[in-house]
Amino acid sequence: MSETPQDPTLLSRPKLVAPDGHTKVLLHSCCAPCSGEVMEAMTASGIDYTIYFYNPNIHPRTEYELRKTENIRFAEKHNIPFIDADYDSDNWFARAKGMEMEPERGIRCTMCFDMRFERTALHAYENGFPVITSCLGISRWKNMEQINGSGERAAAKYPGVTYWTHNWRKMGGAARMVEISKRENFYQQEYCGCIYSLRDTNLWRQSKGNPKIVRGEKFYGKTSQDGKPVSEEASPSAE
Numbered sequence: 001m002s003e004t005p006q007d008p009t010l011l012s013r014p015k016l017v018a019p020d021g022h023t024k025v026l027l028h029s030c031c032a033p034c035s036g037e038v039m040e041a042m043t044a045s046g047i048d049y050t051i052y053f054y055n056p057n058i059h060p061r062t063e064y065e066l067r068k069t070e071n072i073r074f075a076e077k078h079n080i081p082f083i084d085a086d087y088d089s090d091n092w093f094a095r096a097k098g099m100e101m102e103p104e105r106g107i108r109c110t111m112c113f114d115m116r117f118e119r120t121a122l123h124a125y126e127n128g129f130p131v132i133t134s135c136l137g138i139s140r141w142k143n144m145e146q147i148n149g150s151g152e153r154a155a156a157k158y159p160g161v162t163y164w165t166h167n168w169r170k171m172g173g174a175a176r177m178v179e180i181s182k183r184e185n186f187y188q189q190e191y192c193g194c195i196y197s198l199r200d201t202n203l204w205r206q207s208k209g210n211p212k213i214v215r216g217e218k219f220y221g222k223t224s225q226d227g228k229p230v231s232e233e234a235s236p237s238a239e
């Protein structure tokens, strides 16, 4: 049984209804901070959902494992089924070939969303999930239209599968995302995920006179080594 109904912040949530009133959803998740709010919102609305973790874009592997482990930790806490899909990063790099210098929110990101949603939609089709959605759009750094376009394209390939375009940022979702991340002390990634976003975020930080990213060290709600609270929005590309 989920612990979330006891959380007072959940009791004031509006009840969400998935497309066509379906109550079974496959939720593509990129990480714990982005999915925490979406998970609690669905739990509070009585939606039966399963997490699908397919993110071959995340680089390097240690970063991928850390983000995945944090997501599993939260899913287990709430007894939510978690599907650990393939880390086929070779395929991701093959599809990204020629797009290495593209900026974030450009065509490389469309490819990256397409790839992740194609696999999510296939799993939904083969396993009887009528609705798919994703927490990717909860980050204010992301382009919702770009994400929804990829989700709808992927779902359209499979009869009986619909992509739910709900904007998880709205109705207080963005603020609750940070609240939950602090409450759970989630790992706080500082770049979107791929090797190119790591490169570009470091270049951006250097241009501001800031040090490069040190991966694996920041956690929401904890203090840094100098005793100061860790900032919540450290870069323009955290996923």
Ligand code: SF4
Pocket: 057, 058, 104, 105, 108, 109, 110, 112, 113, 192, 193, 194, 195, 196, 197
């Ligand atoms: S910046 Fe993010 S969304 Fe874009 S290609 Fe890299 S990992 Fe994928």
